[in-house]
Amino acid sequence: MTMQSAYEAEVAQGRIKSDPAQLAVLPELERVRFALTQPVQKTGFFKRKAEPIKGLYMWGGVGRGKSMLMDLLYEQVDAAKERWHFHAFMQWVHSEMTEVRKTGVDDAIKPVAKTLSDRLRFLAFDEMQITDITDAMIVGRLFENMFEAGVVVVTTSNRPPTDLYKNGLNRQLFVPFIDLLQDRMVVHELASDTDHRQGRLSGSDVYFTPLNADASVQMNQVWTELSGGCEEELTLHVKGREVVIPRFHNGIARAKFFDLCGKPLGAGDYLALSEAVRVLLLDDIPRLSRQNFNEAKRFVTLIDALYEAKVQLICSAAAKPEMLYVEGEGTFEFERTASRLREMQSDDWMSAD
Structure with missing residues (x-):
């Protein structure tokens, strides 16, 4: 089912209300969904390396439907996949790195990135926020390794990539990761005037x-x-x-x-x-x-x-x-x-x- 069809089905069943800003991002969601239906191209003699699939970075105010749209995409993707809230993911990464260090390796990030890329092709994140310099440096290298391995990432955030870890300590060390995000992901603002949570929370x-x-x-x-x-x-x-x-x-x-x-x-x-x-x-x-x-x-x-x-x-x-x-x-x-x-x-x- 295409993302357009999946969205229209949700509207028809009364689970969501149609929103112009949400409709505008459906082509990007469909681009990711369709690309993930294609077989992974192996590289070798006389074979040109396949162009990597660009991920998607959806950002906007609270209640605009970012998480709902990402979940809708996640349901339609037929590939090895995982969905995480960003903070829960970082907890898992810290735990995995602690275990890897017990083996005596100098660089604990690469083995964690390999574990992820070996078991999935699509990674969905909710609420990307960077508030700690340690997390900032870890996530930068982790994403770099995952992108290189062909993992497709879709994430939501309340702020654009350029505002991540804004005014943070030693932020200049984090800027290359922001450039990487903007190079390997399509950045799309969900600029809706409607907060779809307000009916419940008022x-x-x-x-x-x-x-x-x-x-x-x-x-x-x-x-x-x-x-x-x-x-x-x-x-x-x-x-x-x-x-x-x-x-x-x-x-x-x-x-x-x-x-x-x-x-x-x-x-x-x-x-x-x-x-x-x-x-x-x-x-x-x-x-x-x-x-x-x-x-x-x-x-x-x-x-x-x-x-x-x-x-x-x-x-x-x-x-x-x-x-x-x-x-x-x-x-x-x-x-x-x-x-x-x-x-x-x-x-x-x-x-x-």
Whole structure:
């Protein structure tokens, strides 16, 4: 089935709504799908090396349908394939490199790249983000090796290649990888005016209070709808430490207040989380006071990170934002957090500048 036919079938069955920006990228998706139906050409005497298949780098704002389109392509590709969320992939790469180093090799990246290229021809990534110089250097060499082996990569991102690892430490070392991406992949902006998630994530649908059985039921319903019933653990590597998010799928994370604010986490941890997820479901925010002052300070820092990164927050809480912190040191400072929590519930917050 062509990508056009597959897309039209989804529209006909009411699972998606037709969008001009999505229709515009279908020819590129079909180009990749069709190319992968062709047999791999072996090189040898009197045979010209086949032109490598260019991948696709789809970028655009949240809710524009990038992941949906990539999943649609993934379903239609009939070749050895794998689909990863980018952060989960990098966790796997770090783990594999650790195992390879135990064998005494000097370069652990090449064996990992060979493992991938031996077992697949098509690699789909969701949410490419580069926030760490170590990851920046690893992913550059890894992709170079995979491209050389003929692996076709399709990825989504919220930013264009030129903005990856923007203002990062020693970014000049990463620039050759950006050039490689633009050479080996077609870069396509999904410039839709419609956020297809806003129908689910707006107004009273994102803040449930008080903490009772009804709030739990509604949080579970949102999680099931957004995650599709799939989940895994997400481990973020932050300055040599591991921050574990208990439940995660396709850019959607879920954790309890204690998981993120009851442990000694800081701004760097929350920034890494904000880079890794598009939506955070946070359960069981308690009333805050001098009795749990440290947790309250962390919560303020968490909300600041989510707010600045435009991460959609869905939560259950003991009270409305203005009544979460009503006594004790820090009450005045919490007013801004309450204001941000209220603003993050508005229908147009995600699309605001």
